[in-house]
Amino acid sequence: MPQATADLFASPCLQFKGSMVPLTTLELLYFDPEKFSQTLQEKIQQAPNLFKNLPLVLSLDKFADDINNLNLLQIRELCAAQELQLVGIRATEPAQIAAAQAAGLAVLQPSRGRQEAPEDDSQSSLQKASEPQTANPQSGAEATEEVEDPPPGNGVAANRVIRTPIRSGQQVYAPGGDLIIMAPVSAGAEILADGNIHVYGPLRGRALAGVRGNTEAMVFCQSLEAELVSIAGQYKISEDLLGNHWKKPSLLKLEDDRLVIREL
Structure with missing residues (x-):
């Protein structure tokens, strides 16, 4: 056996590493199997490539029925039938946690941003919060990003400033702050931030701001040509973005828990 292989097998075969991977939240107000399946199909038909094999977290924050x-x-x-992977639930009630554990699902704490957001029991939607699936293994974001400022000593998260184009297949995430890109974002690229997103060029890929529930986050771009824009789980795909603001300087933000577009 080669020495390198022997050394490898002499070390532990696994290790745990912390990471922040944005997940899509499926917010459930009540459960009717037929309506649930139909609504999933309708959402997926809007952007099939976006939802394929997407990992989901089921939110029971506003679930009104008896958990039993x-x-x-x-x-x-039902999710698996639509090629969606339910991996856990977001809940705090003991009965909900017990039900999740019995089903072999992970339990996550409710988002702070969602707890602070105004209640709107009339809306049931597929919450797109990161969407973002796990990072593309071919992502070259590390090779293209240029961070201007290191994290300050007072513990406040620094914004990320990137001066090079974001190419198709790349994913760039700004944890804890804003993401500022001084170049174009290509179709097929994905940019994420806990805070705001600024793109000083065409935005053609997917932009997800406020991915940890910050409903005050906004997206600014010099030319709106995006495949998808999401803020704190509320999203619009390219078909929804076509209109008066298409290919123009635009601002996207939440108003009354709805994603709206304003001219810059």
Whole structure:
């Protein structure tokens, strides 16, 4: 056996590493299997490539029915039938946590931003918060990004400033602050930030601001040509963005829990 291989097998075969991977949240107000499956299909038809094999977290923050009547295994099967992967739930009630554990699902704490957001029980939507799937293994973001300022000593997260174009297949994330890109964002690229996103050039890929629930986050761009824009889970795809603001300097923000577009 080569020495390099022997050394490898002498070391531990795994290790745990912390990471922040944005996940898509499926917010459930009540559960009707037929309506649930139909709504999933309608959402997926809007952007099939976006939702394929997407990992989901089920939010029960606003679930109004008796948790004992909720079949989490059935929900997972209905999601799997649409090529969506339910990996956990977001809940705090003991009954909800127990139901998730019985179904073999992970339990996540509710988002701070969502807890602070105004209640709107009339809306049930597929929350697109990162969407973003896990990072593309071919992502070259590390090779293209240029961070202007190191994290300050007072513990406040620094913004990320990138001067080079973001190419298709790349994913760039600004944890804890704003993402500022001084170049174009190509179609097929994905940019994410806990705070605001500024693109001083055409925005043609996917932009997700406020991915940890910051409803005050905004997206600014010199030319709106995006495949998808999301703020704190509310999103619009390219078909929704076509209109008076297309290919123009634009600002996107939340108003009354709705994603709106304003001219810059």
